[in-house]
Amino acid sequence: MPIILYLFLGGAGSGACLVLAVAGLFVPRERVIVVRSGRARRGVRTAFAAPSAYRSLFAPAYACSLVAMLLGMLCLAADLGRADRLLLLLVSPTFSHIAVGAYAFAACFVLALVLALAWAGVVRGVSQGFVRVAEILLIPIALIVMVYTGLLLQSLAAVPLWAVFWLPAVFVLSSLSCGIALVAGVAHLGSAGAAFAPLFRRAVFADAAVIVLEALSVAAFLVACAAAAGASASGTAQAAASSYTELVAGANAGLWWFGFAGMGLALPLLLEVVLLSDEAKPRGLALAASACVLLGGFVMRFCIVEAGMHPVIAFAAGG
Structure with a gap:
């Protein structure tokens, strides 16, 4: 059951991250920036700030995807038998489906957390370009996690x-x-x-x-x-x-x-x-x-x- 839950929660959580990242890229730039006081060397200084309507969409959805992925990580640790074995996957130099999946899973979680904090307004002062770059990076990484959940079983030939x-x-x-x-x-x-x-x-x-x-x-x-x-x-x-x-x-x-x-x-x-x-x-x-x-x-x-x-x-x- 732990590996079944890991495959389900990891797939659903990474799928939600992919959907949210794509949706975030289509949000008009003028809706999510504010002009800050003072001027930068190259024009007016701006920062990313999502209005309440967008916060009500992205913040809870990112939070649920993070919860799903976190529970998936716990299920993977339970399946491995010891939590320290999960950390060994990240520091092991061996190239394997599990190691690649663990790295992609960790990267997906970190990027989703950063974007969740940005859309929720917890982190202030970041640029709109930084958020866009994080969303662009999240798309292929989330896709890797989605593919990995299928390759994990297929690798057991x-x-x-x-x-x-x-x-x-x-x-x-x-x-x-x-x-x-x-x-x-x-x-x-x-x-x-x-x-x-x-x-x-x-x-x-x-x-x-x-x-x-x-x-x-x-x-x-x-x-x-x-x-x-x-x-x-x-x-x-x-x-x-x-x-x-x-x-x-x-x-x-x-x-x-x-x-x-x-x-x-x-x-x-x-x-x-x-x-x-x-x-x-x-x-x-x-x-x-x-x-x-x-x-x-x-x-x-x-x-x-x-x-x-x-x-x-x-x-x-x-x-």
């Missing part, structure tokens, strides 16, 4: 289910959808959802497109799993077959089909189509869609991790 080519794409698209849902959910819990209705209408459209792409990636993932399960009668093929059967028809099949495919993909897509066609933009539907996406993102990771089976275990189970 001994488990055939996790070595499928489409798994990172599924995780990245799920992380992006969960990030949009997290930002939209936080905004609609407060006043920012109504204040930035045009922005969230575009976000709903983007998330609907991401859900469609995620569904297609999941379909390709299942087809690839079925193909691997039908390979030669080796221990690897038996493990692939056992994992595939466990995923689609095993003990957690109900969670996979109802919790993920139904509640996590089909239902939020339906709700978002209604949101796009309804000019009233009911707040309850937006919150329901966000909750369904986040639930589906967790269930998907739970089912895939639980269904993974090692060839030796599969061979022993098959007799």
